[in-house]
Amino acid sequence: MKKGTLFFALFALLFTGNLFSNNIQITNAVLTGQVPASNYTLVQFDLSWENSWRDAVNWDAAWIFIKFKASYDSVWKHATLSTTGHTIPTGYTGSTTTDGIGVFIYRNANGSGNNTLTGVRLRWNYGVDGVNDGDLVSVKVFGIEMVYVPQGNFYAGDGTISNVTGQFSQGNTTSPFLITGEGALTLGGTPTSNLGNRNATGMIPTTDDFNNSTTQTLPAVFPKGYNDFYCMKYEISQGHYTDFLNTLSRWQQGSRVASDISGDAVTNRLVMSNTPGYMYRNRIICPSSGNGTTQPIVFSCDRPDRACNYLSWQDGCAYMDWAGLRPMTELEFEKICRGPLTPVSDEFAWGNTVYVAATTISGTENGTEYIINANVNVTYITFSGGDASQGPLRCGIFARVSTSRIQSGASYYGVMEMSGNLNERSIAIGNSTGRQFDGLHGDGELSVNGNGNVANWPGLSGGEITTSTGSNERGGEFSSAVLRIRTSDRYHGTYVNNTRSMVNGFRGVRSSEVGTLNSPNRNNQNKNNF
Numbered sequence: 001m002k003k004g005t006l007f008f009a010l011f012a013l014l015f016t017g018n019l020f021s022n023n024i025q026i027t028n029a030v031l032t033g034q035v036p037a038s039n040y041t042l043v044q045f046d047l048s049w050e051n052s053w054r055d056a057v058n059w060d061a062a063w064i065f066i067k068f069k070a071s072y073d074s075v076w077k078h079a080t081l082s083t084t085g086h087t088i089p090t091g092y093t094g095s096t097t098t099d100g101i102g103v104f105i106y107r108n109a110n111g112s113g114n115n116t117l118t119g120v121r122l123r124w125n126y127g128v129d130g131v132n133d134g135d136l137v138s139v140k141v142f143g144i145e146m147v148y149v150p151q152g153n154f155y156a157g158d159g160t161i162s163n164v165t166g167q168f169s170q171g172n173t174t175s176p177f178l179i180t181g182e183g184a185l186t187l188g189g190t191p192t193s194n195l196g197n198r199n200a201t202g203m204i205p206t207t208d209d210f211n212n213s214t215t216q217t218l219p220a221v222f223p224k225g226y227n228d229f230y231c232m233k234y235e236i237s238q239g240h241y242t243d244f245l246n247t248l249s250r251w252q253q254g255s256r257v258a259s260d261i262s263g264d265a266v267t268n269r270l271v272m273s274n275t276p277g278y279m280y281r282n283r284i285i286c287p288s289s290g291n292g293t294t295q296p297i298v299f300s301c302d303r304p305d306r307a308c309n310y311l312s313w314q315d316g317c318a319y320m321d322w323a324g325l326r327p328m329t330e331l332e333f334e335k336i337c338r339g340p341l342t343p344v345s346d347e348f349a350w351g352n353t354v355y356v357a358a359t360t361i362s363g364t365e366n367g368t369e370y371i372i373n374a375n376v377n378v379t380y381i382t383f384s385g386g387d388a389s390q391g392p393l394r395c396g397i398f399a400r401v402s403t404s405r406i407q408s409g410a411s412y413y414g415v416m417e418m419s420g421n422l423n424e425r426s427i428a429i430g431n432s433t434g435r436q437f438d439g440l441h442g443d444g445e446l447s448v449n450g451n452g453n454v455a456n457w458p459g460l461s462g463g464e465i466t467t468s469t470g471s472n473e474r475g476g477e478f479s480s481a482v483l484r485i486r487t488s489d490r491y492h493g494t495y496v497n498n499t500r501s502m503v504n505g506f507r508g509v510r511s512s513e514v515g516t517l518n519s520p521n522r523n524n525q526n527k528n529n530f
Contacts, residue, residue, distance in 0.1 A: 039127025078444025239304025
C-alpha cells in the first residue's frame with residue numbers, strides 16, 4: 001500500500017512525503033479547486049503501479065481512499081468522496097462507490113505494462129465530514145492493489161475426496177458443485193441440488209453443522225462468489241498494517257498489537273509477536289522509549305512488502321473496516337482460485353497439482369528479492385539467504401517477467417499467494433454465525449476501542465468484533481502439509497481461532513458496483529503481470 005500525506009490551513013498546502021509498498025506510489029499530493037460554498041475541495045496526486053493489465057477476462061485496479069485529521073482532533077477519520085466531479089487521466093477510468101468510501105482506478109481498455117497517472121483529482125466533500133473552511137487538517141491518501149473478479153458460474157470443490165476433512169460437493173456425491181447464482185442454497189441433505197461436503201470415507205466434516213440428515217439454509221444475501229467483486233491482489237503486507245496502526249489513537253493501537261504499549265517504555269518492541277526480537281519474520285516495531293502514555297506511537301517496518309503474519313480475525317476485520325473493504329467468504333475464496341474452469345483433482349490455486357517449494361532467498365530483502373531455485377510457486381517452512389528463518393515471504397515474490405501462472409503461483413484471476421504463505425481468513429458457511437453475513441462493507445471508522453463494528457460480520461459481540469466465531473482458515477501457510485494448501489481443503493472449515501498466530505494473514509474484498517465482463521473459459525491463463 002502507498003500513502004501520500006499533506007496538510008492544509010484554509011486549504012493551503014504543506015506536503016510532507018510518502019511511503020512505498022507493493023509497487024503503488026502516490027506522490028505530489030496537493031489540494032486544489034476548493035469551492036467553499038459547496039464545502040468541497042479536490043485532492044490531486046500522481047499515481048503509479050507496475051505490471052498492470054486489462055484483458056478479456058479481468059483487470060487490476062488501485063483502490064484509493066483518504067484519511068484526514070483536524071488539528072483539534074487526535075483521531076484520523078475517513079474522508080467522504082463525491083460520486084461525481086473526479087478527474088481521471090486519459091486511458092483510465094474511475095469508479096467511486098455509492099457510499100463515498102473510495103474509488104477504483106483502472107485501465108479503460110485492454111493493455112498491459114506499468115501505469116503512470118499524472119494529476120488524478122478526487123473530490124472530497126469535506127463539509128459532510130464536519131470540516132470547516134478554515135480548519136487546519138492533515139490528509140493521507142492510501143492505495144491498495146486489487147483484482148477484479150467477474151460475475152459468472154464456478155465450481156465449489158474439485159471432485160476428489162482425498163482430503164480427510166472433506167470439501168464441497170454436489171449433495172451426497174463426489175462431484176463438485178456448480179454455483180450458478182446468488183440465490184439461497186440448501187446445505188446438506190442428499191439431493192444433488194444441495195451443497196454438501198464429504199471426506200475420504202464419504203462422511204462430512206464433524207465441524208460443520210450440516211450433514212446428510214441435517215440441512216441448513218445459506219441465505220440469498222450471503223455472498224456466494226457468483227456476483228462480481230474486487231479482491232486484494234496480495235495479503236495485507238507489513239507495510240499495510242504499519243500504515244494502518246499509524247492512523248489510530250493510542251488506545252486503539254493497544255487493541256491491534258500483541259505487546260503492552262500502554263507505557264512510555266516498551267520492552268517487547270516487536271509488537272505483533274510480543275517479543276523483544278524478531279520472530280517468524282514479522283518486523284513491525286516501535287521505539288523502546290519516548291512513547292509517552294497518551295499520544296499515538298509511531299510504528300515502523302523495514303520489510304514493508306512482506307506479508308503480515310500474527311493477524312487475528314479481529315485484527316483483519318479492523319483493517320477491512322478501516323479500509324472500506326470486507327472479509328471474503330469461503331465460496332469467494334474458491335472462485336478467486338479456480339475461476340470458471342472445470343476443477344482439477346487436488347489442485348492448488350495455480351490450477352494444477354505441481355508445486356515447487358521455495359528454499360533460498362536471493363539476498364537483501366528490500367522489495368526486489370526473489371527465490372533463487374527455479375519455478376517456485378509456494379512457500380516452505382525454512383529459508384536460507386536474505387533474513388532467512390521461518391515465516392512469510394514478500395507479497396508476489398514468485399511472479400517475475402517471464403513466469404507463467406503456474407510458476408508464479410497465481411490464481412485464475414491473477415491474485416497472488418492464495419495457496420501457502422499465510423492462511424487466508426474467510427467466512428464459514430458451516431456455522432450459523434458465519435451464515436448471517438450479508439456482505440456489508442466497512443465504513444472507514446473503527447470503534448473507540450479500535451475494533452471493527454460492522455453489522456453481521458462474524459465475531460460481532462456487543463457491537464464490536466471481538467471473537468472469531470463464524471470464520472475459518474483456507475489455503476494453508478508456510479509450514480502447512482501439502483494437502484492443506486489445496487484449493488478445496490477445508491481442514492479448518494469452521495475453526496475458531498482468536499489468537500495472533502504466526503501463520504495467519506488476511507486479505508479483503510469489495511463487492512463491485514461497475515458491472516461485469518464476459519469471462520471466457522481459459523484453460524491456461526498466463527498472467528505475467530504482477
